[in-house]
Amino acid sequence: xxxxxxxxxxxxxxxxxxxxxxxxxxxxxxxxxxxxxxxxxxxxxxxxxxxxxxxxxxxxxxxxxxxxxxxxxxxxxxxxxxxxxxxxxxxxxxxxxxxxxxxxxxxxxxxxxxxxxxxxxxxxxxxxxxxxxxxxxxxxxxxxxxxxxxxxxxxxxxxxxxxxxxxxx
Amino acid sequence: xxxxxxxxxxxxxxxxxxxxxxxxxxxxxxxxxxxxxxxxxxxxxxxxxxxxxxxxxxxxxxxxxxxxxxxxxxxxxxxxxxxxxxxxxxxxxxxxxxxxxxxxxxxxxxxxxxxxxxxxxxxxxxxxxxxxxxxxxxxxxxxxxxxxxxxxxxxxxxxxxxxxxxxxxxxxxxxxxxxxxxxxxxxxxxxxxxxxxxxxxxxxxxxxxxxxxxxxxxxxxxxxxxxxxxxxxxxxxxxxxxxxxxxxxxxxxxxxxxxxxxxxxxxxxxxxxxxxxxxxxxxxxxxxxxxxxxxxxxxxxxxxxxxxxxxxxxxxxxxxxxxxxxxxxxxxxxxxxxxxxxxxxxxxxxxxxxxxxxxxxxxxxxxxxxxxxxxxxxxxxxxxxxxxxxxxxxxxxxxxxxxxxxxxxxxxxxxxxxxxxxxxxxxxxxxxxxxxxxxxxxxxxxxxxxxxxxxxxxxxxxxxxxxxxxxxxxxxxxxxxxxxxxxxxxxxxxxxxxxxxxxxxxxxxxxxxxxxxxxxxxxxxxxxxxxxxxxxxxxxxxxxxxxxxxxxxxxxxxxxxxxxxxxxxxxxxxx
Numbered sequence: 001x002x003x004x005x006x007x008x009x010x011x012x013x014x015x016x017x018x019x020x021x022x023x024x025x026x027x028x029x030x031x032x033x034x035x036x037x038x039x040x041x042x043x044x045x046x047x048x049x050x051x052x053x054x055x056x057x058x059x060x061x062x063x064x065x066x067x068x069x070x071x072x073x074x075x076x077x078x079x080x081x082x083x084x085x086x087x088x089x090x091x092x093x094x095x096x097x098x099x100x101x102x103x104x105x106x107x108x109x110x111x112x113x114x115x116x117x118x119x120x121x122x123x124x125x126x127x128x129x130x131x132x133x134x135x136x137x138x139x140x141x142x143x144x145x146x147x148x149x150x151x152x153x154x155x156x157x158x159x160x161x162x163x164x165x166x167x168x169x
Numbered sequence: 170x171x172x173x174x175x176x177x178x179x180x181x182x183x184x185x186x187x188x189x190x191x192x193x194x195x196x197x198x199x200x201x202x203x204x205x206x207x208x209x210x211x212x213x214x215x216x217x218x219x220x221x222x223x224x225x226x227x228x229x230x231x232x233x234x235x236x237x238x239x240x241x242x243x244x245x246x247x248x249x250x251x252x253x254x255x256x257x258x259x260x261x262x263x264x265x266x267x268x269x270x271x272x273x274x275x276x277x278x279x280x281x282x283x284x285x286x287x288x289x290x291x292x293x294x295x296x297x298x299x300x301x302x303x304x305x306x307x308x309x310x311x312x313x314x315x316x317x318x319x320x321x322x323x324x325x326x327x328x329x330x331x332x333x334x335x336x337x338x339x340x341x342x343x344x345x346x347x348x349x350x351x352x353x354x355x356x357x358x359x360x361x362x363x364x365x366x367x368x369x370x371x372x373x374x375x376x377x378x379x380x381x382x383x384x385x386x387x388x389x390x391x392x393x394x395x396x397x398x399x400x401x402x403x404x405x406x407x408x409x410x411x412x413x414x415x416x417x418x419x420x421x422x423x424x425x426x427x428x429x430x431x432x433x434x435x436x437x438x439x440x441x442x443x444x445x446x447x448x449x450x451x452x453x454x455x456x457x458x459x460x461x462x463x464x465x466x467x468x469x470x471x472x473x474x475x476x477x478x479x480x481x482x483x484x485x486x487x488x489x490x491x492x493x494x495x496x497x498x499x500x501x502x503x504x505x506x507x508x509x510x511x512x513x514x515x516x517x518x519x520x521x522x523x524x525x526x527x528x529x530x531x532x533x534x535x536x537x538x539x540x541x542x543x544x545x546x547x548x549x550x551x552x553x554x555x556x557x558x559x560x561x562x563x564x565x566x567x568x569x570x571x572x573x574x575x576x577x578x579x580x581x582x583x584x585x586x587x588x589x590x591x592x593x594x595x596x597x598x599x600x601x602x603x604x605x606x607x608x609x610x611x612x613x614x615x616x617x618x619x620x621x622x623x624x625x626x627x628x629x630x631x632x633x634x635x636x637x638x639x640x641x642x643x644x645x646x647x648x649x650x651x652x653x654x655x656x657x658x659x660x661x662x663x664x665x666x667x668x669x670x671x672x673x674x675x676x677x678x679x680x681x682x683x684x685x686x687x688x689x690x691x692x693x694x695x696x697x698x699x700x701x702x703x704x705x706x707x708x709x710x711x712x713x714x715x716x717x718x719x720x721x722x723x724x725x726x727x728x729x730x731x732x733x734x735x736x737x738x739x740x741x742x743x744x
């Protein structure tokens with residue numbers, strides 16, 4: 001199963017995912033030459049400095065109801081704040097009539113809170129993403145998903161602790 | 170007076186006649202004057218569990234902590250109970266045997282009476298005895314932190330312990346400090362030397378997030394299928410240097426644990442699901458509340474006494490089995506088709522004077538030690554004080570280590586990690602090089618000197634404190650509070666991060682946020698240059714010849730800690 005998900009992910013989601021992942025790791029500042037060359041790059045949302053603005057500019061709302069359909073997995077304590085693995089999965093039939101069209105990932109207090117934006121089509125088969133994000137400090141990570149009908153739903157925020165290590169056990 | 174095994178057995182026969190135990194004490198201590206290790210068989214499957222031996226092949230002194238504070242949901246709950254609180258919680262008699270097994274009370278006196286605990290040759294005798302009794306119905310499960318903690322383990326890169334595990338007949342095994350020998354060495358030992366199965370459902374490759382180790386093992390016993398799922402220490406690359414294991418990611422992975430439990434039950438038709446865990450006691454309890462279908466969690470990591478009765482979370486029985494080979498836990502189970510019908514639990518202190526050493530294991534241990542014997546036995550200093558480490562705040566052994574770091578590195582302050590391993594020395598004993606290694610034997614031992622501002626010092630201490638006292642166990646790493654030399658502070662465990670520490674002083678003077686202080690420390694998370702800490706500590710001890718711990722640098726706790734059952738002696742905190 002894992003193998004298939006990876007292939008699906010690489011096969012159909014590669015453009016959006018690659019751009020988002022790069023922005024997510026902070027290697028690429030939105031608005032610079034490369035990002036500017038990407039058609040439809042949502043520069044305003046990626047440049048926003050506070051969560052409300054980032055949400056407003058990307059999804060048009062700052063308050064989205066939490067749904068159990070949006071699953072967000074993240075470590076409770078980051079092994080490396082520079083590359084925190086998160087897994088997003090949205091429960092959806094992914095048919096032409098009913099699919100997840102967009103997924104946003106936010107880190108509440110990152111210098112630019114919108115970390116990633118993913119675009120899906122029914123051909124993706126599954127609204128499933130694994131990526132690594134950069135986190136400046138202990139913070140909440142949250143996901144918002146939009147269906148093709150424009151319905152919005154959010155994950156419960158998950159707190160990821162970024163800490164100095166040592167002293168265990 | 171040291172109580173030999175023969176003396177003890179004689180005493181058992183003449184309970185009351187001896188002036189050593191009060192009349193009836195044997196009766197009270199052991200429940201009867203019969204052999205305390207004699208357990209009638211029950212059910213069809215037996216699990217024997219040991220954990221966190223920290224490579225102590227020989228018996229050692231081990232004192233339970235006097236401070237093990239629980240906050241939030243685990244306030245005054247096992248295992249956050251010290252001294253009389255632990256005995257009262259479990260309804261134990263305040264007998265010598267129970268005080269010695271379950272508490273820190275009267276430690277110096279009782280140690281002399283009951284002797285050292287653990288030792289692989291003594292554990293081997295018990296295990297063999299139960300295997301003879303039970304045949305192939307018994308599994309021996311080792312909860313990890315077995316390859317680290319002694320000089321010989323460090324010098325053989327864990328291989329001496331693999332030999333001992335093989336001889337003992339360990340069936341399944343999980344890891345934590347094992348990983349500090351590095352990816353290659355772990356793979357080498359697991360693939361080529363270790364007979365036990367090395368299990369971990371929560372270690373994934375960093376590249377593809379795929380499992381690195383076998384997640385579980387199914388054992389067929391008495392016609393039943395017993396699943397043992399492995400849980401490695403979830404925060405290994407955070408609590409220990411991540412560069413040792415660059416390709417492996419950890420974490421608790423509750424959802425994946427649920428998937429494994431379901432897979433064992435539904436696809437593998439397991440009748441019983443056991444988790445062999447290195448989560449630590451509070452994390453185990455929380456995991457048990459979130460995952461359905463685990464019958465038993467055999468826990469380690471936090472070195473807690475969490476017996477003699479299992480702690481129940483919904484349908485899951487949770488235990489923790491101490492450290493240094495002190496306890497062998499025995500679960501006798503009546504496993505039916507797809508369910509646990511009944512159980513008996515035995516929490517057995519391994520009193521080395523009571524249990525004869527197994528000859529084959531003794532010979533093996535002698536062989537391991539022989540090439541290093543002279544170095545191990547090198548005397549460094551005598552101690553007038555009881556030396557121990559385990560406690561939420563500075564133990565006496567760490568106080569010496571912090572004093573040594575300051576003196577040898579010419580620093581005004583020092584830090585030492587809050588490790589929970591490291592055995593004790595009794596007053597009057599000689600501290601040898603082996604004992605120093607027993608407090609310091611790690612693969613990243615370099616001593617460093619850092620110029621920290623007062624703010625940085627506070628920041629470090631606050632972050633470590635949150636790894637221990639965060640009310641949500643999933644945000645705790647285990648370990649104890651960072652040890653300090655010449656640093657004083659007020660401390661409120663109930664506060665949030667960055668608010669627990671106040672009135673931080675260095676050398677008795679209020680610390681300045683911007684002023685820099687020279688601080689010695691060891692066990693850095695990044696590769697650094699420096700002398701190994703055992704050389705620094707060893708040479709300081711040699712220069713001292715005799716040591717006494719006059720003052721332990723304990724924080725000033727907030728007044729409401731007076732009633733916290735995780736503090737045995739509130740007076741030591743002036744509460």
